[in-house]
Amino acid sequence: MLKRSADRNGMRLNGSRMNNLDQPKNGSAAASNGASQAAPRSKPQTPLPANPLAYTDSFERRHIGPSPDDLPQMLKLLGFDSLDGLIDAAIPAAIRMQRPLHLESAKSEYELLQELREIAQENHVYRSFIGMGYYNCITPPVIQRNILENPGWYTQYTPYQPEISQGRLEALLNFQTLVSDLTGLEIANASLLDEGTAAAEAMSMSYGLSKTESKTFWVSEACHPQTIEVVKTRAVPLGIEVLVGDHRKFQFEQPVFGVLLQYPASDGAIYDYEEFCDRAHAAGALVTVAADLLSLTLLKPPGEFGADIAVGNTQRFGVPLGYGGPHAAYFVTKEAFKRQLPGRLVGVSKDVHGRPALRLALQTREQHIRRDKATSNICTAQVLLAIIASMYAVYHGAEGLRQIATRIHCMTSILAEGLQKLGYVLGSEPYFDTLRVMVPAEKAKDVVRRAHSHQINLRQIDAQTFGISLDETVSSDDLLALFQIFAGEQIAHFTPEDVLSHCPTPCFPENLCRTSPYLTHPVFNSYHSETELLRYIYRLQSKDLSLATAMIPLGSCTMKLNATSEMMPITWPEFSQIHPFAPLHQTKGYQILFEQLEEWLAEITGFAGISLQPNAGSQGEYAGLLVIRKYHESRGEGDRTVCLIPQSAHGTNPASAVMAGMQVVSVACDSDGNIDVADLKAKAEQYKERLSALMVTYPSTHGVFEESIREICDIIHANGGQVYMDGANMNAQVGLCRPADFGADVCHLNLHKTFCIPHGGGGPGMGPIGVAKHLVPFLPQHPVITVGGKQGIGPISAAPWGSASILPISWVYIALMGAEGLKKATEVAILNANYIAKRLEKHYSVLYKGKNGLVAHECIIDLRQFKKTAEIEVDDVAKRLIDYGFHPPTVSWPVAGTMMVEPTESESRQELDRFCDAMIAIREEIREIEEGKADRKDNLLKNAPHTIFALIADEWTHPYSRQRAVYPDAWTRENKFWAAVGRIDQAYGDRNLVCTCLPMEAYQ
CATH class of the missing domain: 3.40.640.10 (Type I PLP-dependent aspartate aminotransferase-like (Major domain))
Structure with a gap:
């Protein structure tokens, strides 16, 4: 950590100025008559903190949902006296850590943001004209504040x-x-x-x-x-x-x-x-x-x-x-x-009322369905950023975008004319925003030096060639600085305005000019004032359920708190306005942050090395498998290409293995959902000469800590393979056990799950990998900035550190929680999941449990029986939960006809009880169907979610009341979240595939 400088007016401790806390005020006895003993004081109502000089506001209590008073009651329901007792029963003793994590003590939000400010100031924000696909730009403030910085947008799920x-x-x-x-x-x-x-x-x-x-x-x-x-x-x-x-x-x-x-x-x-x-x-x-x-x-x-x-x-x-x-x-x-x-x-489809409705189309292509037959392992996107880009286009419209592009091109033409006046030879024409400038080799270093003195970065293509890429933020002053940089000893006796006065109007050859129209749809021609765009953004936001609305209890997806203090730094200029290929001496703050984050993640996982480059969980899987492949090749064992994958694995696992050039061999699971160790051993021995890796998720995809995990790892190692651990469930391990300690060689970490980077409606994500010591030399490299191992695989992502600007989120989370807070978060995540399982087990079957009847951080609720007893499918329960104001849990995965529930540690007992109460109420609604009290076709579940459109219709033909349909409990009467459309006809949308904007009349 950076050390703090002493404050000139007093001692600074933990980021705060130390005041004379006990100096008597004017008018006190001591002040007025010099008495050596202060007047007696009444007993304070609130006890003084143990150390009044230190900040005492704990972030841990704000991140963790259940209160200290709730924990004993929740544990009592489960039959435990303490969290330690619960964890001892849930996690096999053989893999438990025997010491606390070696991390710094937790800090308050205020002092940590001050510290991060100091680190950020080690970054120097130069004007970068490097290009190579990356440009400075203007984020319209209405978009920055109301989308990028708005939890109503960045905490949504896929x-x-x-x-x-x-x-x-x-x-x-x-x-x-x-x-x-x-x-x-x-x-x-x-x-x-x-x-x-x-x-x-x-x-x-x-x-x-x-x-x-x-x-x-x-x-x-x-x-x-x-x-x-x-x-x-x-x-x-x-x-x-x-x-x-x-x-x-x-x-x-x-x-x-x-x-x-x-x-x-x-x-x-x-x-x-x-x-x-x-x-x-x-x-x-x-x-x-x-x-x-x-x-x-x-x-x-x-x-x-x-x-x-x-x-x-x-x-x-x-x-x-x-x-x-x-x-x-x-x-x-x-x-x-x-x-x-x-x-x-x-794609566009329609809902049950015949109204246009949108949904993800052609999902049979996805790797979760096609597995090793999938053509891609991509299971995420960059949704939040795509939304920003789309809103940028909506805000500017076709004409606005054309004006921005034309201005950039004109500025580039002015620059070209000026550089030619200075005697420089440029690259071939035509150009749009980037110039290739030939500079004598003996002058190249001087150009770089002068550029840095103006706080400008250029692209040096080779010893005698520079690239200059302009963007929408470029100004006349920037052009003048560029003229001075290239003028050198001579003085540029002209300004950009002088050049403009006789610069030919820029144009492209006729065969390269665009003549076709674009962005003619009304959405790109209706919201050009801030008032209209703001209202459009909020209309769309109101149609989406986010963590700002209610709990999103998705199994395997860990929708925990994305704290405001974690999110604030991503828009600080020192983090947000730096080009990925800026010289390292300008990015010392980022380097400090990367180094510390890598050290912390290594300590949390037990691994020797970390690569922050993979910018999604799927990319982490792929990177980890390529590292294993390169390791085998370095030992002359390049024919090791068999990858064992349990039947319960994430769909991205087999897809990633195929992309990595491996042959997937499936391993059976037993009736409890655990890996069938006998089958694993048989197949490991069968493919002993060709075994490359096992891909295993821990705790298991079924939400259980498998007792045999050490034995599983030993079997793979005994047969020459490496163990790749899917880190999707790492949030059940932090502070309690470490993958490297019980046999994993590689593990990817979903920072957008365990370490609080938000899901952003389906992206961004980050999936860095941790590796054992023997694999460190093979970590991914990059062609522009030196990173990775000496024998490293090629780059996984376009940028050296992937999505670097969101890494401060995880850095802040770890630093705010500290070793004890991280451990407590894991314990409470396990407690919350078991609390839900216990409350629901009298009403539903909980499908898988560990040796002591406990789940890990998630539980699977089996709904398959209701198809026979009431003709109710899992989707019916999911849609009915929407009426109760919840985002449904993960549906039909990893077992068809089930729900996987993961409450995370951030949800309060009150919210957990509300969810359980809703599930119990839905069970009673199903019972009404089973007992013939409700119609098997026309009932509360089959017609869910109920929309306001249906509620206000002139006719209500259902055999239940409107009130029961849309206000099933007290919470909904006070906090109703309305589904924007009724249940969507998925098949219709795939049969009539439309993936661009409909005309506005379609929505009327």
């Missing part, structure tokens, strides 16, 4: 329950429309992780669609270097050869299944790719174009010159640089390829 997700689904539909319109292609997804991984997904999709025998993918050398390397990383385990070259020279003499082009090129050049695309198609190759979305407001879109797929980054649409992320990538393709499109896809 929209798997569309009836209570219509707001963000509409914003994502706007995003898809934006991308489709600007690229000229038919069908876009709801975002991907970053441009590099989107390009890699395009390669995989092209390979899957290819009708040739080729295993070669051709990449233009004009692509961003980080994109090229991420593509190479993805290609290796699939046996794909990546060729990099100049598109002007490539003649398709070697068969290729796909090509990747950059538009405009990384150095700013704009090429006419139409003839190249024709030749690629003639050779049987699919064409992917990585395109700058803002430039497409002026340039001919990829879909009009032959692209089959377009990918890119929407960061410059109002999303801060954030030292690399999170940013929403886009992926768009032709209608014919819709079923191979990776990621999530929002």
Whole structure:
């Protein structure tokens, strides 16, 4: 930690100034007559703290929901006298930690934010004209305050329950429309992780669609270097050869299944790719174009010159640089390829009342269903950032975006004219926002030095070439500074205004100019005043249930408190306004934060090394498996390609294994949901010569601490394999046990679950990996900034530290909780889950329990019997919970017909009881059907959720009252959350796939 400087006016301790606490006030006896003994004082009503000089406001009590008075009563229900007794019974003694975590003591929110401010100030916010896909931009304040900084948007869950997700689904539909319109292609997804991984997904999709025998993918050398390397990383385990070259020279003499082009090129050049695309198609190759979305407001879109797929980054649409992320990538393709499109896809359908309604479309493509047959392991997106980008487009509209792009291009033309006046040779024309400047080698260092003296960063492409990329924030003063930087000893006797006066009007060749319309839908032409946009944002927010509304008790997804003090730093300029490729000497604050966070995560998990690069849990899985693969290869055992995966595993596990070039072999589970150790041992021995890894989730996917976990790890190691642990359930281990201690070699950590980064409506996420000592040399590297191990795998993400700007959230959480607070959080998470299981076990069957009849941090409620007794499906119960004001738990996973409930430690006993009361009330509603008191087809569950549209209809034909439908308990009468639409017809939407904005009359 940074040490604090002494305060000039007094001693500073723990971040606060030490005052003379006991100095007598004027008028007291001591002050007036110099008495040596103060007058007697009455006994204080509140006892003094043990150390009155230290802050005493504990964050732990604000993060943990149940009060100290609630805990004994909850434990009593479970038959325990203490939390220690519960934990001793729940977690196998063989894996328990025998010491506390070696972390600093917890700090107060106030003092920690002060400390983080000092760290942040070690970052220096220069003007970065580096480009390479990352640009400074202006986040409209109305969007920053009301979306990025608004828990009503950033605490939402993935929209798997569309009836209570219509707001963000509409914003994502706007995003898809934006991308489709600007690229000229038919069908876009709801975002991907970053441009590099989107390009890699395009390669995989092209390979899957290819009708040739080729295993070669051709990449233009004009692509961003980080994109090229991420593509190479993805290609290796699939046996794909990546060729990099100049598109002007490539003649398709070697068969290729796909090509990747950059538009405009990384150095700013704009090429006419139409003839190249024709030749690629003639050779049987699919064409992917990585395109700058803002430039497409002026340039001919990829879909009009032959692209089959377009990918890119929407960061410059109002999303801060954030030292690399999170940013929403886009992926768009032709209608014919819709079923191979990776990621999530929002589509239009209708609800039970026949009204338009949105939901995730074509979900049969997802890895949770297709598992090892999935074409992608992506199970998340960058929803919050995609929403910001879409709102940026809604705010500015087509004309506003065109004006922004035109201004940037004009400023670039002024810069080009001025640099040429100074005698510099520039790269090829035309250009949009980026110039390639040739500088004599002996002058290059002086250019860099002068740039830094002006607090400006340039891209140095090679010893004699600089790149300058302008953005919407560029000013006349910036251009003047750039002229002075390149003028050197001579003085630039002109200003940007002088150049403008005789600068030719910038334009592109006719064959490159955009002529087609875009963003003509009313949503992009209706909300250009702040008043109208603010109201639109709030209308959408009101349609979504977030943690600001109620508990989201999703099993395996850990929807815990995202504290305001954790979230505040992400928009501080020192964290949000730094380019990912800024020189390291400007980012010392980030380096301090990374180092400390890595140390803390290593201590929490027991691992020797941490990589913060993977920017999603799925990417962490993939990175961990590639590290294992590289380790085996380093030992001459590259033929170890078999990955054992239990039947209960997350769907991303088998998908990630296939992407990593492994053969998936399934391992059986017993009747209690645990790994069948005998089957595991038999298969480990069967594949002993080829065994690469076991992927295991702990506690198990069924929410139980398996007693045999050490034996399981030992079996894998005895047969030459490595143990990969899925860290989705790490929040049941922190402070109590550590994966590395009981045999795991690799573990990814979902920082968006255990360590409080919010889900953001389905993203952002962060999935760093921890590895044992022998695997540290293989941690992922990066082509631009030096990170990773000496023998490391290639980059997993486009930016060196993934989505760096959200890492302060986890840093703050760990520092605020301290070792004891983290342990207490884990204990209470386990207590809350068992409390719910105990309260509900008389009404529902709790499917899996551990040896002592306890669950871990989540429990599975079995609803399958009601299909026979009352024709009630699990979805009926889920939708009825919406009427009670809850987001339904995880439905039909990992067992069909069940609900997986995870309350987390942040929910109060009052909220837990409200949920249990709702579930018990629903059980009684089911009983009415079973006993013939309610109709089996027309009942409270089958018709849920009940909307205000149905409530105010002229006719009410149901055999139950309107009041019982929409106000089933006292809470709802005071705090009613209305589902925006009735139950959605999923099949209709897939049969009639529409993934762009409907005309407004459709909603009337």
